[in-house]
Amino acid sequence: MASETILDVAIRQFGDRGFEGASTRAIAAAANTVMSSITYHFGGKEGLYLACADHIAAHLAERFAPIMAEIGSPADMDRQQATEATCALIEQIALLMMSDESRDWTNFLIREQQNPGPAFERLYSGIMHHMVELLRALIVRVRPELDASAIRALGIGIFGQALVLRAARATVIRVLDVSEIGETEKKLLLDQIRYNIKALLRSDPPS
Template identity: 40%
Template sequence: MLQTRLLDIAVREFGAKGIDGASTRGIAAAAGTAMSSITYHYGGKEGLYLAAADHIAAQMAREMDGSLDVQHEFASNDPIAARKHIHHLLSTLADKMAADATGDWSLFIMREQLAPSKAFDRIYAGVMGQMLEMLANLVCIASGSRDPRAARIMTLTLFGQVMILRGSRAACLKLLDRDAIEPDDLTDIKARLRVNTDAMIDRLTADERGTQ
């Protein structure tokens, strides 16, 4: 579909060059459409940029499809089930961050992380924000913590362990002495994620019991 191709190219160009460096004329030409198509559908470069952000949010939702369905854990308030889903969520995210397919929109997101605009608000309003809120809630259930701020701080550290696979890809490959993250590497990384996650949840549980 032409609009999907146009948005895919826009994400790639904006991610690589930023909104100021990317050319809407070049984006239109690469997509095989006229410049007037961008003006008609999106109003111009800023409109296309926001549409690219919405496109990324939709892609992220498809990539994480099913991973955010944890109604049972919230309804039952089950610490074991909550911990299990935290592991599943982080493992799924690690798979996505290690995959080359996420490269184009990851560059776009990293630019927005450094200099947030309305585009970041649109991305965060989608699966990114939902996932972080869910992780924080699951941490509370898994640890028995009644301190939402402590759970959110832990969520940042859990999330950061996975995001390094994309945000610091070059450093990861240098340290592992690899040209690409191999399946065995990813298996070991996810095993370490589980160990780290359990240790942090156990520590928060102990802290909670110590305050009672």
């Protein structure tokens, strides 16, 4: 579909150049379409930008909703099961962050993290919010003695281990002393993340 092609191109250009830096003329040219197509499908630049956020949110939901359904309800888990479920959830996020698929999405998301607007609300209010709440509920099962603030802070620390693999990809590659993240590096990083999560869930938060 023409609208799908426009969205894919727009996500890339908005991610690389930001809302102000990207032009609908350049997006239309890169999508091999005419400017009027953007107006027809999205109403203009702002409508296109918001549609990009919805497009990313829909893809994230398509990918993670089945994973979250398979994990199930934390209320039915003991501590060991909740720990393993936390590892499984973050592992899937990490795999996405290490894939080529996430590049354009993440660039778009990082810009919205730095300067949140209506697009961020659309991104966060859907599957991202549900993922964060699932992680919080899993941590509650493992560390029920922690207060709400400590649980949320711990969740940020756990979640961030996956996000850094894309948000700081160049640094990750440089530190690993490789030219790209291959299968060997993926396994190494996933094993380390799993170890870290288990250690974090065992340890007391800083006072």
